[in-house]
Every structure is written in C-alpha cells, then in structure tokens.
Amino acid sequence: MQTQVSTQSPIHRSIPQPSYVPVIEDLIACLKSGLKESLHSVYVYGSVANGTAIPNVSNLDVVLVTHAPFSASQKSLFNSINWRFQKDFPFVKGLAIRTALVSEVASLSALFTWGFLLKQCCTNVYGEDLSECFGDYVPSWEIAKQWNMDIEQSAAMLRKEVALAEDAPSQVDAQRRLAKKLLRAAYGLVLHKTKRWLDDPLESGQVFLEYYPQREQTVERLGILLGRRVIPKRSVVGLVDDFAPWLVKEYQKTEFKIG
Template identity: 70%
Template sequence: MKLPDLNRKICLFSVDQNEIVSTSTPLSTLIPQPEYIPVIEDLIACLTTGFRTNLHSVYVYGSVAQGRAIPNVSNLDVVVVTREPCKDSQSSLFNTINWRFQREFAFVRGLSIRTALVAEVASLEALFTWGFLLKQCCVNVMGDDLAECFGEYVPSWEIAKQWNMDIGQTALEHRQQVALANSQQEMLVSQRQMAKKLLRASYGLVMHKTRRWLDDPVACGQQFLTVYPERAQTIERLEILLGTRAIPKRSVVALVDEFGPWLAKEYQKLEFKIG
C-alpha cells in the first residue's frame, strides 16, 4: 500500500501560528451548488469573529462539498481546526451558529461540526484519520490547507478498516437514533444517516479490489454488489432510505439489525484474511 509521503510532514509544523491565511480560491469554484455559498460565507464570518487568531482553517465535506446536497434534508458538514483548545465561550459559539442558521438558512437541515487541533492533525497517528479525511473528503474554504501536507492516498484495506472496523457498534448507534426519532423529519434524517453509513461501509469491503475512491452512497452500494450480488435486495432497501420519504420505523430497525452484524462479521473475516 502506498502511504502518504512522510518526508513532506515537516510542513505540518511550519504552519504560521499567528496569522489566519484565507484560501485564495473563490468559493464559487469550490462549492458546486451556488445556494450554499452564502451559507459558508456566513459560517466563516462567524467563526473568524468568534475564534479570532485561534482559528487555523475551515473545511467542508459531505454532500455540500460534492454538489449532492438536498435542500431541507442535507446537513452542512464542517471541520474546524484551531491552534489551541477551544474556550467555553468558543464552544458555545457552535450553538449560536446553529441557532442563526435555523433562522437565516432554514433549507440547511443542520450544522455538523468536527473540531481538531493543528497538533492533532499534524501527527503520524492521524494519517488514516484526519489526514485521510482532509485529503480525500474535504474542501478547504478558509485558512492554510493542511491536506496539502499529506501525500496521495491509494484505496486500500488499511484505510477501509480504519473507518469501518467498528461498524457493528456504529450500526447500533444508528439504530438507537432511529428508535428515538419522534417525528417524520427526525425519522427521515436518522434513516438517511444510517443508510449512508451502511452503504459506505459496504463499499469498504471491496475498495481494496476496485481501487477507486467513492463517496456517493448509491455508487458505493452498486460497487459493493459487483462482489456481493446476493445482497442486492439489502442495497435496494438502503437506497430507498436515502429518499425524501420517511420509512416505517420497524422496517428500518429490521434492516439495520440484519445488515449491521453481517457487515461486522465480514470485516472481521477480511481482517483475518488480509491483516
């Protein structure tokens, strides 16, 4: 497996700790759906005001970054990298931004923010976690792009298991979210999140064979079927969950109860076989 070029890692520690550097690329060329550009501009303005010099960089990933966002359904997924740990006042800023978005950008279903320190990202331990996420999944919308400090990644079992080896536990967590859904909207969000995770995890079982980077859940499921055609009915049902209609809770629970443990066992089998 080809690993990121560790000789380039030195640049991770040369990041200017005292100055916020805005990306020179216009958002209009980074974000495929123009209706989301004002949303991201507003987010950057709020983060810059709230974090000031502690803010290092901001990244967008998921459906908004890829141009697949569905208004009133899709979240805005964001990574915020800071120089120092967040203060209490800075942590509460995320709640304030969420409230602001509900009022100003109601078509954004929610704001999902992951946070990290520069020192966490700039570590060997982060090669297959933060390094992979920033390099392969994220679009840098503000600040120095830490993804540039990593070499190119090659689709591999090592990466697949890093992100999906805990699929058994993750499936249970998604099941719990589905079970606790108290409205059609909550059910829709929960079933979509569950379906996306299971479809992407299914592709992880075959990624080392296809040698392709895929993130679109439907494409992931279809590639999975090239190796596991007997699971066609399961993939078809998961694709239905990606729609805009809430599915009866008992059907969703039954699906994750069957497919989640199956995925977990397949990952264990492949780990024993490939190592």
C-alpha cells in the same frame, strides 16, 4: 496563507452551487469573530463540497481546526451559529461541525483518519490547507478499516435513533444517516479491490454488489431508506439487525486475510 471563500477562487471549483457561498462566508466570519487567533483552518465536505446539496434536505458538513482546545465560552459559539443559520439560511437542514487540533491533524498517527478526510473528502475554505501535509493516497484496506471497523457501535447508535424518533422528520433523517453509513461501510469491504474513491452511497452500494451479489435485496432496501418516506420502524430495525452483524463478520474475515 489564508484563503477566503470567493466565487472566483480556485477553491470554489468543488462548491459549484452559488446559493451556498454566502452560507460559508457567514460561517467563516462567525468563527473568526468567536475563535480569533485560535482559528487555524476550515474545510467543507459532503454534498455541499460535492455540489450535490439539496435545499431543505442537506446539511452543511464542516471540519474546524484550531490551535487550542475550546474554552467554555467558545463552545457556546456553535449554538449561536446554529441559531443564526436557522434564521438567515433556513434552506440549510443543519450544521454539522467536526473539530480537531492542529497537533492532532498534522501527525503521522492521523494519516488514515484526518489525513484521508482532508485530502480526499474536504475542500479548504479558510486558512492553511493541512491536506497538503499528506501525499497522494492509494485506496487500501487500511483506510477502509480505519473508517468502518466501528460499524457495530455506529450501527447500534443509529438504530437507536430510528427507534426513538418521535416524529416523521426525525425518523427520516435517522434513516438516511443509517443507510449512508451501512452503504459506505459495505463499499469499504471492496475498496482495496476497486481502488476507487466513491462518495455517493447509492453508487457505493452498486459497486459493492459486483462482489457480493447475494446482498442485492439489502442494498435495494437501504436505497429506499435514503428517500424521504417514513419506513415502519420494525422494518428498519430488522434490516440493521440482519446486515450490521454480517458487516462486522466480513470486516473481521477480511482483516484476518489481509491484516
């Protein structure tokens, strides 16, 4: 069964901001035209799905599932869509598309990766909803580590983006991505204790502090990075160099305890 975005559709319960409805409808039309029968389903996650998107600040985050790998011509489709969005929907900061094959998503090995993302974080806006392949999730250490055990590599990559940013907008965007990643990774350390799903990075940081109050200053500084103000690069780098290795060790310690 294929479901189109509609203001009357029950799917729309998680996308309450009317200004983003035409954006999603246009995206689906472009994907249908470019991918044809290979298109399986489309999902939206992040601030747009949660109804907290801020015009000119928030990205549109999308998961695109196809039957077959992308051909060379189909890969250029994303460039065309990005150009179209810049022209027709300038209030959308950017378009971030994660791709997967149906065979990758609907598999037992994807239970704690794609399964979790689609079931807990995404809203299906077109096509068969693959989240229905998965049962209800209990917040667990297994899920937390699947999404955060790469914190050493991802923090290093985001640190580099901040250090190499050539203008204020680029640096602010990198700062925000870095802060979100570190705060959510911090919350992952206590997910198996709280047994609650949290998407808001600030809320994640506050709950993390209930178990690690000694990190209050770090969480406060990460909250500042979530703002729209350029922070001196040396301060951002110093924060990452302090907190990321600590997170890595805590994940290793917790993995040793829980397994």
